[in-house]
Amino acid sequence: MRELLVLLLLLPGPAVAEEAPPAERRTELLYLLRQDCGSCHGMTLAGGLGPALLPEALSDRTVEGLAEVIRAGIPGTPMPPWGFEITGEEARWLARKLKEGIPP
Amino acid sequence: MKAVLLAGGLLLAFLAPAAAQIRGTGDLGIVVERASGSVLIVETTNRTVLSRVEGLGDLSHASAVFGRDQRYAYIFGRDGGLTKLDLLRAEVAARTLQAGNSIGGAISADGALVAVANYEPGGVRVFDSRDLAPVADIPAIYADDGARSKVVGIEDLGGRRFAFSLYDGGQIWLADLADPERPAITRFPDIGRLPYDALVTPDGRYYIAGLFGEDGLVLLDLWRPDPRPRRILEGYGRGEQPLPVYKMPHLEGWSQAGDYLFLPAVGRHELLVVDRRRDFAEVARIPVQGQPVFAIARPDGRQVWVNFAHPLNDTVQVVDVPSLEVVATFSPGKAILHMEFTPRGDQVWISARDSDRVVVYDTGTLEELARIEARKPSGIFFTARANRIGF
Numbered sequence: 001m002r003e004l005l006v007l008l009l010l011l012p013g014p015a016v017a018e019e020a021p022p023a024e025r026r027t028e029l030l031y032l033l034r035q036d037c038g039s040c041h042g043m044t045l046a047g048g049l050g051p052a053l054l055p056e057a058l059s060d061r062t063v064e065g066l067a068e069v070i071r072a073g074i075p076g077t078p079m080p081p082w083g084f085e086i087t088g089e090e091a092r093w094l095a096r097k098l099k100e101g102i103p104p
Numbered sequence: 105m106k107a108v109l110l111a112g113g114l115l116l117a118f119l120a121p122a123a124a125q126i127r128g129t130g131d132l133g134i135v136v137e138r139a140s141g142s143v144l145i146v147e148t149t150n151r152t153v154l155s156r157v158e159g160l161g162d163l164s165h166a167s168a169v170f171g172r173d174q175r176y177a178y179i180f181g182r183d184g185g186l187t188k189l190d191l192l193r194a195e196v197a198a199r200t201l202q203a204g205n206s207i208g209g210a211i212s213a214d215g216a217l218v219a220v221a222n223y224e225p226g227g228v229r230v231f232d233s234r235d236l237a238p239v240a241d242i243p244a245i246y247a248d249d250g251a252r253s254k255v256v257g258i259e260d261l262g263g264r265r266f267a268f269s270l271y272d273g274g275q276i277w278l279a280d281l282a283d284p285e286r287p288a289i290t291r292f293p294d295i296g297r298l299p300y301d302a303l304v305t306p307d308g309r310y311y312i313a314g315l316f317g318e319d320g321l322v323l324l325d326l327w328r329p330d331p332r333p334r335r336i337l338e339g340y341g342r343g344e345q346p347l348p349v350y351k352m353p354h355l356e357g358w359s360q361a362g363d364y365l366f367l368p369a370v371g372r373h374e375l376l377v378v379d380r381r382r383d384f385a386e387v388a389r390i391p392v393q394g395q396p397v398f399a400i401a402r403p404d405g406r407q408v409w410v411n412f413a414h415p416l417n418d419t420v421q422v423v424d425v426p427s428l429e430v431v432a433t434f435s436p437g438k439a440i441l442h443m444e445f446t447p448r449g450d451q452v453w454i455s456a457r458d459s460d461r462v463v464v465y466d467t468g469t470l471e472e473l474a475r476i477e478a479r480k481p482s483g484i485f486f487t488a489r490a491n492r493i494g495f
Contacts, residue, residue: 034139035439035457035480036414039351042182043139043164047205048223049254049271049300049352073348078298078316080348085415 021090029086029094030102040078044104050079055101066095129174132191133444133486135455135462136166136179137479143179144478145194148446148453148486151464151474155194161185161201167208167483170490171233172215177485178233180209180220188236191487198236202229210260213493217281219258219266226252228268230281239284246273246293257302257313257355259494261326267311269299276302276313276324276333292333295322303355304494305365305380312336314355316370319346323384336384337367337376346371347395351413354398357494358445361405361425368396368410375399375410377428388428392421398442401425402449402467409452411440420454422470432470436463441481447488455481 021029034043040050051057058066070091073081086094132154135144142158143166160166162183169178176197177189184203187196205224211217217239219230230240244253253273261267264281274297278290297317304311304326311324319341324331353368360366360380364387367376375390394416401408408423417439422432437456444453451473454463457480464474489495 036350038164039414042162042205044162044183046183048165048182048207049256078300078349078352080350 021087021093025090026093029090030097032086033094033098033102045098045102053098055099058099061095061099063092063095063099066098067091070094127192129191129487130447131487132174133453133484134168134177134179134189134191135453135476135478135481136163136168136483136485138164138166138441138457138482139480141181142479143177143189144476144481145189145191146453146462146476148451151451151476153476153478157189157194157196159196160187160199163482165207165482168485168489169209169211169218169495170485170487171211172490174487174490176233177487178209178211178218180206182206184222184224186218186220186231186236188233200231200236202231202236202238207254207256208258210258210266210494212260212264212266212281213262214264217264217284219260219279219281221255221258221268223254226254226270226272228255228258228266228279230284230287240281240287242277242279242287242289244270244273244277246270246275256300259302259304259311259357261304261311262308262493267302267304267324267326269295269302269313271298271300274299276311276322278326278331292324292331295333296320296335300352300370301355303357303359305360306357306493308493310380312355312365312367314353314367314370316349316352319370321367336378337386340369340376340386340389341372347373349395349413350415351395351397351417353396353413356398356400357492358400359408361401361408364425366390366399366401366408366410366423368399371395375408375423390423390428390430392423392430393419393433399423400443400445402445402452403447404449406449407467409443411443411454414439417441434470436465436472437461442483444484444486446486453484453486455484457481 042048045053071083131149145154161181165182179187184206188198190197203222206222209220227243253270258268276292280288296315299313300316302313313322320335320338363380377388378384379387394412410421424431436454437459439458462476
């Protein structure tokens, strides 16, 4: 029984595997977020010409919805699509981090 | 007694270097270290760092202006922090957290007033340059329901006058603070969608705001007794879909070279060139390798140096003004954010954020002269800005 539990824990569930990019890529994504998304949203994500991306500002947004905005942008506004360098999995991971709050 | 003397001697020894080094400030400047809330004080004669000053808050989009004696820098932080920095003592002379979110500022021609453009709360606040005591508050209310706009593109116009643009409100305002207690505001509504930045020409005559939401810029001739905003470069995109923009372009008075102004095209890999003498008609569009962020003329107007938006931001290009052609392309490092010329243009200092360095070039030979270590450097500002309108 215990062996089974360990096995289950070791087996990466499909959702978990999909939602966590490798450590090195996570570092790159967080850097991109602060430095480049930050040129409009502020390096602390408290907002600039673009809106704040802090958890309280995103509380009514879903992870899927945010990921879609990251990848596709918002036509008619300055928000550009980042799909050329951020995958769906990475965008969902970023969206989750944004909703949780990212320590400085 | 001996101990006291010794202590006194030690104290003198510590004070001596600062006191003994009498020096001017004409070759000084600052390099903003955007991620660590610090600035480097640098000198351009021997190209060295004199000191680092820390504790200036969020400097992620920081810019600076200089007092007329070129001793004090006024640094505008993203978090609303306004810092008066003594370049000679390398210490903070005054500091105030004047708003929640701000974008930049300007100083009046007499050096008395420092005005800051704020996103939150949207508007302009004006301070006494001596001690940063508040002087005036100009909320950027643009709608009947009291909505306030983020303010961008603040420029000094000579006298105690400033111009700025309302990003959300689509307006340009002129503020005359001849009587600082009662600012006289002139409003120009309906100038166009989403003015994102502005410049004033070095003679203080033309205020030009770029529009993000439309293909064109808005021009105000401030020498006219009754200035009226009008469009220039209207429809420069010729109806073609612009590319997505990964960093907003900046407009600066440096973009004037002789009679020409070099303006970044929003969402296009082009510099737009207009001729002041021919009613700002388009003279040329110069293809470049990415979306331009800054187009900055060397002070003599012979060259224009251009940097670019993410992801093509490791490259700098040099445009030769007489031929209107790109004559050099090179990579000083990763994520090039800003370029600043020495007063006569013999050197250009370039910040490479992701390489943690500033690279100095000889603008004649295009040879590298120095590399200076800096933490995530962004804006570079030299004291000669004190002598120019719009800086």
